Amino acid sequence: MRSYTKVDKLRIAQTNKYNVFGCLLREGPINRAAIAKRTDLSVPTIMAITGELLEKGAVRSLGKGESSAGKPPEMLEAVPEAFYVAGVDLGRTAVRLVVNNAAAREVLCYTEATGDPFPEDVFIARLEKLIRSRLAALGGAGDRVLGAGVAMPGLIESGTGRVLISPDFGWKDVPLQENLGGKLPFRVLVRNSNHALALNESSRRGDEYKATFCVNLGYGIGAALVVGEELYSGAGGTSGELGHSVVEKNGPLCKCGNSGCLESVASGEAIARQASTVVAHHGRSKMAELCGGDPSKLDAGMVFQAAEAGDRGAQKIIAAAADYIGMGLSTAVNVLDPDRVILCGGLMKNGPSFLDMIRSGMEDHIMPRSDRKLEVTAGTLEEFSTAQGACRALMNVLWAERALPI
Amino acid sequence: MRSYTKVDKLRIAQTNKYNVFGCLLREGPINRAAIAKRTDLSVPTIMAITGELLEKGAVRSLGKGESSAGKPPEMLEAVPEAFYVAGVDLGRTAVRLVVNNAAAREVLCYTEATGDPFPEDVFIARLEKLIRSRLAALGGAGDRVLGAGVAMPGLIESGTGRVLISPDFGWKDVPLQENLGGKLPFRVLVRNSNHALALNESSRRGDEYKATFCVNLGYGIGAALVVGEELYSGAGGTSGELGHSVVEKNGPLCKCGNSGCLESVASGEAIARQASTVVAHHGRSKMAELCGGDPSKLDAGMVFQAAEAGDRGAQKIIAAAADYIGMGLSTAVNVLDPDRVILCGGLMKNGPSFLDMIRSGMEDHIMPRSDRKLEVTAGTLEEFSTAQGACRALMNVLWAERALPI
Numbered sequence: 005m006r007s008y009t010k011v012d013k014l015r016i017a018q019t020n021k022y023n024v025f026g027c028l029l030r031e032g033p034i035n036r037a038a039i040a041k042r043t044d045l046s047v048p049t050i051m052a053i054t055g056e057l058l059e060k061g062a063v064r065s066l067g068k069g070e071s072s073a074g075k076p077p078e079m080l081e082a083v084p085e086a087f088y089v090a091g092v093d094l095g096r097t098a099v100r101l102v103v104n105n106a107a108a109r110e111v112l113c114y115t116e117a118t119g120d121p122f123p124e125d126v127f128i129a130r131l132e133k134l135i136r137s138r139l140a141a142l143g144g145a146g147d148r149v150l151g152a153g154v155a156m157p158g159l160i161e162s163g164t165g166r167v168l169i170s171p172d173f174g175w176k177d178v179p180l181q182e183n184l185g186g187k188l189p190f191r192v193l194v195r196n197s198n199h200a201l202a203l204n205e206s207s208r209r210g211d212e213y214k215a216t217f218c219v220n221l222g223y224g225i226g227a228a229l230v231v232g233e234e235l236y237s238g239a240g241g242t243s244g245e246l247g248h249s250v251v252e253k254n255g256p257l258c259k260c261g262n263s264g265c266l267e268s269v270a271s272g273e274a275i276a277r278q279a280s281t282v283v284a285h286h287g288r289s290k291m292a293e294l295c296g297g298d299p300s301k302l303d304a305g306m307v308f309q310a311a312e313a314g315d316r317g318a319q320k321i322i323a324a325a326a327d328y329i330g331m332g333l334s335t336a337v338n339v340l341d342p343d344r345v346i347l348c349g350g351l352m353k354n355g356p357s358f359l360d361m362i363r364s365g366m367e368d369h370i371m372p373r374s375d376r377k378l379e380v381t382a383g384t385l386e387e388f389s390t391a392q393g394a395c396r397a398l399m400n401v402l403w404a405e406r407a408l409p410i
Numbered sequence: 411m412r413s414y415t416k417v418d419k420l421r422i423a424q425t426n427k428y429n430v431f432g433c434l435l436r437e438g439p440i441n442r443a444a445i446a447k448r449t450d451l452s453v454p455t456i457m458a459i460t461g462e463l464l465e466k467g468a469v470r471s472l473g474k475g476e477s478s479a480g481k482p483p484e485m486l487e488a489v490p491e492a493f494y495v496a497g498v499d500l501g502r503t504a505v506r507l508v509v510n511n512a513a514a515r516e517v518l519c520y521t522e523a524t525g526d527p528f529p530e531d532v533f534i535a536r537l538e539k540l541i542r543s544r545l546a547a548l549g550g551a552g553d554r555v556l557g558a559g560v561a562m563p564g565l566i567e568s569g570t571g572r573v574l575i576s577p578d579f580g581w582k583d584v585p586l587q588e589n590l591g592g593k594l595p596f597r598v599l600v601r602n603s604n605h606a607l608a609l610n611e612s613s614r615r616g617d618e619y620k621a622t623f624c625v626n627l628g629y630g631i632g633a634a635l636v637v638g639e640e641l642y643s644g645a646g647g648t649s650g651e652l653g654h655s656v657v658e659k660n661g662p663l664c665k666c667g668n669s670g671c672l673e674s675v676a677s678g679e680a681i682a683r684q685a686s687t688v689v690a691h692h693g694r695s696k697m698a699e700l701c702g703g704d705p706s707k708l709d710a711g712m713v714f715q716a717a718e719a720g721d722r723g724a725q726k727i728i729a730a731a732a733d734y735i736g737m738g739l740s741t742a743v744n745v746l747d748p749d750r751v752i753l754c755g756g757l758m759k760n761g762p763s764f765l766d767m768i769r770s771g772m773e774d775h776i777m778p779r780s781d782r783k784l785e786v787t788a789g790t791l792e793e794f795s796t797a798q799g800a801c802r803a804l805m806n807v808l809w810a811e812r813a814l815p816i
Binding site for chain 2: 032158161168169213214227229231236237238239240241242243244245246248249250252254260261262265269300331335336338339340341342344352368369370371372373375376377
């Protein structure tokens with residue numbers, strides 16, 4: 005009732021063109037009559053639009069198809085090499101890069117150690133070189149890269165892509181999108197890592213879900229809500245900080261400065277910290293064995309391994325973490341009413357029993373409803389999922405802004 | 411990228427008509443040239459649309475306006491009596507009804523005791539009579555009522571308006587929208603009370619907020635998220651159950667069957683329950699005085715009153731409730747990143763100090779951020795706010811479906 009959305013002819017023409025290109029990407033090779041049918045547009049309109057797309061090199065002809073009667077129609081398909089988008093996952097331990105073609109197929113993936121992120125300017129300059137050198141390796145295709153989506157852990161200001169604070173990187177108020185964008189010859193879009201991951205994980209599984217809550221259980225704990233295919237990013241772009249839900253009123257101090265946050269009792273870091281205390285103060289155990297007697301070498305993976313081997317202390321730590329995660333998720337489910345929860349991140353790589361324990365923790369704390377339709381699953385756990393999400397975030401923006409070279 | 415949204419001429423024409431009518435509602439009396447300017451449409455288009463609206467009786471002429479030069483233009487305005495919508499707030503103690511005209515002005519409001527909600531069919535039949543008799547009192551205008559929005563506490567299935575469960579009413583699986591809609595000669599739309607309240611409270615304060623989290627602190631505790639002007643209702647329509655966030659891991663049993671829910675320690679009911687225990691087991695106190703020595707007569711209002719008068723026990727109960735509410739809200743803010751939190755409901759009627767205590771509780775638990783732009787305010791606390799929200803929910807649907815008689 006409030007806004008005047010004028011529907012003008014230019015917008016209609018663009019929408020029709022993007023619909024046709026989308027149809028070719030998804031359903032090609034396809035003939036013009038079939039496109040007309042699928043997009044509910046007239047054949048003359050399809051003729052004009054495909055003519056333009058052919059001329060721009062975004063679509064190509066595969067010659068005549070087959071026909072049971074009459075003249076066989078010309079088959080068209082989108083040109084996968086028409087353009088490319090890059091996705092960068094800035095993790096604390098590794099930087100991951102993927103490049104997708106127009107058909108969203110991965111044509112390159114690359115990893116290197118993150119190393120020292122200080123000073124920020126030096127790190128950003130290194131990042132620029134890394135991206136340039138990888139794209140150069142693509143040859144001529146490198147010139148047809150439309151931009152790079154960059155996923156970064158921490159609070160990212162929406163719109164500007166400024167890193168407000170990133171505890172993992174120790175960064176505060178770094179204009180990453182502006183600085184990196186100024187160095188590269190194409191669009192740069194910075195998004196929160198958990199948001200990027202959620203975009204990719206939610207869209208890979210079909211479109212039948214109305215609301216997906218995707219959780220990243222790793223060294224820290226973050227999350228994101230995807231409504232239909234759209235990320236809900238919040239008023240300032242910093243939604244999803246599930247790790248800082250208070251689950252233990254007077255619990256351990258969290259790195260955010262508060263106490264009893266989910267992250268302080270159930271993250272990979274918290275699991276390792278609790279295990280270190282046990283190893284430092286008790287005698288022999290599987291955990292002590294795995295870290296060679298040095299508590300500072302313990303990581304969450306070792307605790308899972310020890311629990312698997314029957315270590316009572318490790319089992320208690322894992323069980324408590326799963327229960328807290330179930331509790332935090334229950335609150336999110338009660339408030340958000342999603343029909344799907346996807347659990348991703350390093351902690352989920354420790355086998356299906358952890359998923360079962362979290363499910364059981366949720367059952368203990370979720371508001372009981374006989375009719376609740378909620379699927380709780382593990383994510384793909386693929387190494388490049390966040391980088392792919394960064395690609396997807398950029399593609400969504402280019403698509404919405406009608407900024408593709410078509 | 412996925413959907414083919416065909417923009418056809420009929421849709422454009424309808425959108426233009428609704429834009430013009432919206433402009434007249436908001437900015438009339440106004441002349442045709444000014445409408446053309448505001449809506450970015452041509453004067454001939456405005457001539458055609460206003461002609462149609464005049465013919466349908468949705469718009470009327472006020473004659474010539476004034477002009478500094480040239481012919482004075484004809485001034486038009488939307489006809490407030492063109493149509494009406496009703497809003498019903500089904501509360502456990504009172505049923506409230508409002509009727510708004512096309513200009514969203516209240517032309518009728520009415521309250522009566524809810525009484526016994528059993529059997530459900532009898533109650534729904536009573537509700538039908540109540541609505542019919544009130545609308546009959548409007549005279550001819552009653553025939554121009556487009557429908558009734560009905561706000562009901564509990565889990566309401568989206569789409570069907572079926573009451574899945576309403577602990578306040580003791581209802582389970584009642585097809586309220588279908589049954590009441592079958593009895594009344596117009597559209598009936600059933601929504602959750604907290605959702606309706608949030609729609610009204612968030613829209614009354616201007617449109618400059620991106621995400622509003624509206625909380626109803628009363629006998630129970632519920633909430634809703636409004637993104638821009640749209641309610642986020644969740645996958646199944648049952649979002650906002652903040653009252654069942656676990657804030658005390660092994661806390662008191664909640665009526666939902668779990669333990670340590672926010673509602674079990676901080677709702678009006680929980681405040682009264684804790685006060686009863688104190689009064690039953692301790693000697694004289696302000697609380698005992700206010701309830702005439704009968705703990706079963708205590709309500710949250712008396713506890714606030716006793717706290718105000720210096721009763722230490724009452725003060726402790728209120729302070730603990732405010733801290734728990736602050737904790738629950740912090741989790742919601744961390745996950746949802748709203749730019750506004752509106753606190754409504756009976757508990758908020760106890761003066762500004764409770765709001766301050768909640769704010770302070772939030773500060774203790776929210777993820778610290780120097781740049782957070784978050785406003786935490788009290789709601790209007792108006793008696794008919796939920797009923798108005800039910801009206802608004804229906805109007806939003808009629809507007810979106812282009813189902814107004816224009």
